[in-house]
Amino acid sequence: MSRKHRAIVMAAIGTIVVGVSPASAQTAEPISDGxxxxxxxxxxxxxxxxxxxxxxxxxxxxxxxxxxxxxxxxxxxxxxxxxxxxxxxxxxxxxxxxxxxxxxxxxxxxxxxxxxxxxxxxxxxxxxxxxxxxxxxxxxxxxxxxxxxxxxxDTYGLAVGTGQPLASRGPWFFLTADYAFGHALERDTAHAVTKAGGKVAGGVRHPQGNHDFSSFLLQAQSSGAKIIGIANSGADTVNAIKQAHEFGITASGLQLAGLYMHITDVHAIGLKQAQGLLMTQAFYWDLNDxxxxxxxxxxxxxxxxxxxxxxxxxxxxxxxxxxxxxxxxxxxxxxxxxxxxxxxxxxxxxxxxxxxxxxxxxxLYVLEVKKPEESREPWDYLKLIRTIPGDEAFRPLSESECPLVSVGQ
Missing domain, CATH: 3.40.50.2300 (Response regulator)
Known part of the structure; x- marks a missing residue:
């Protein structure tokens, strides 16, 4: 890896890794230390x-x-x-x-x-x-x-699963966590939306671990957007969705798109408020035997x-x-x-x-959060909408920036 490439990596992740020195070449051998x-x-x-x-x-x-x-x-x-x-x-x-x-x-x-x-x-x-x-x-x-x-x-797969199907429902506004994951998720989803003919009205970035989303949600509401793409995760996603309901954002006609959600997020939000959200998942516990x-x-x-x-x-x-x-x-x-x-x-x-x-x-799987009356047992929260074949779910090698990829893919 060149010195220039390494500098780019360090700038992108926003930190300096200390105490790292190049490893000496290793030869294949049995379990190294037993x-x-x-x-x-x-x-x-x-x-x-x-x-x-x-x-x-x-x-x-x-x-x-x-x-x-x-x-x-x-x-x-x-x-x-x-x-x-x-x-x-x-x-x-x-x-x-x-x-x-x-x-x-x-x-x-x-x-x-x-x-x-x-x-x-x-x-x-x-x-x-x-x-x-x-x-x-x-x-x-x-x-x-x-x-x-x-x-x-990865963020490309999430964009394909959730961004593309909702692209035509109106302009998007992104509520994005201000670190590497949020940036990549917004970028990949915005690309998927515009590629499918949709438009992006704007966006705002918030710190990781944010508690109050009121000002960000009001910006989304005043932007003219029809869909709020929630490009964060974990407790940030849970808080943003709950507050969107509390402040009447969803009642005003804006649709939420939870771009990165887990079943634990649905559990924390509750079916009453999470119902109807689309989720792109690599796994769901109730898919098959x-x-x-x-x-x-x-x-x-x-x-x-x-x-x-x-x-x-x-x-x-x-x-x-x-x-x-x-x-x-x-x-x-x-x-x-x-x-x-x-x-x-x-x-x-x-x-x-x-x-x-x-x-x-x-x-990958696109699933929809069930209505409360559709749930039959604890953790029965999602229903399968469609399956995305692997060769469509992830960025093709022909578009890859990875230097390991063979020329001509």
Missing amino acids: LVKIGVLNDQSGIYADMAGPGSTIAAQMAVEDFGGKVLGKPVEIVSGDHQNKPDVGSAVVNRWIDVEQVDTIVDLPTSSVMLAVQEIGRQKNRLIIASTGGSSDFTGKFCSPVGIHWTY ETRAWSKRFYERHKAMPTMGQAGVYSSIIHYLKAIEAAGTDEAQAVARKMKELPVNDFFAKSGKVREDGRMVHD
Whole structure:
């Protein structure tokens, strides 16, 4: 990676990664220190704790247990850390994990600014980074890495699933979280809307972890827009939607588009206020017998149904361990290559494929939040509207900015 490219990466993520030095070349060998250690890094107690947090750690533990607890005859261990949604904190945790605790791979990674910072550490120190809950499509775009894999969803897929179908219903106004994920989600959705013939009336950005959305919602109402694209996540999404109802925004005729939502968000909002919202998901617990069986096992431990990110953590770790077995080593680049060779077939994805840019391609689902009277049991919140085939759900390689992509795609 050139010095210029690295500077661009650091500017984009808005932080300086300290204590990082280029890793020396490693040769393929069996399990490096007699242990495969997987670090689950996410928000454990803040605004994204429900969609990732302790639930992602539980999903990771389930994956290791279901795999048998060992790979190539060596034990597999899960550790977890809280990045507090801060790139400097996340970077410090990961540097310690790699340099001191010999962690082999980092998974989950909500908050795209943290995800992109950790991507750079993984590139320099030759550690596999598997993002599940982090969303910026730049992870496998201009900031792609030979040891970076994006598993569950990204902002491009969300834009295709939710932005395109609503493009023609009127001008859009974006309510956007002011960090890497929100910027990417607004950009990708605005592109999808205009490409489909829609218009964007304007937008406003708010700080992460915001509590009062009244002034932003009033700006949206006065903009002449018909749709408010909520380009944030977690508690920010929950608060924005609740306040839009409290302030009469939805009663005035504006439609809300929750561009990035989880089933835990619907649970927090309630069906009365969330009904009718469209959601693009990589997973829903009630899709079929396989998703129901795994989700009920997860529920027994976590007392909440899994989000798509938590299900993705499980799926990605199973695939990672299979790749170690197939590669005969836990060396990051060898495992990454094998992850790209092996198909993904589990309850999470059928005929999934990790591309050369690191994007795991699989179907996405557009679901609608049910009316209260349609719900038959707890957590029965969504109904399937359509399935988006994987080759339509994610940015085609022909449009990729990833330098790993072969010329002529």
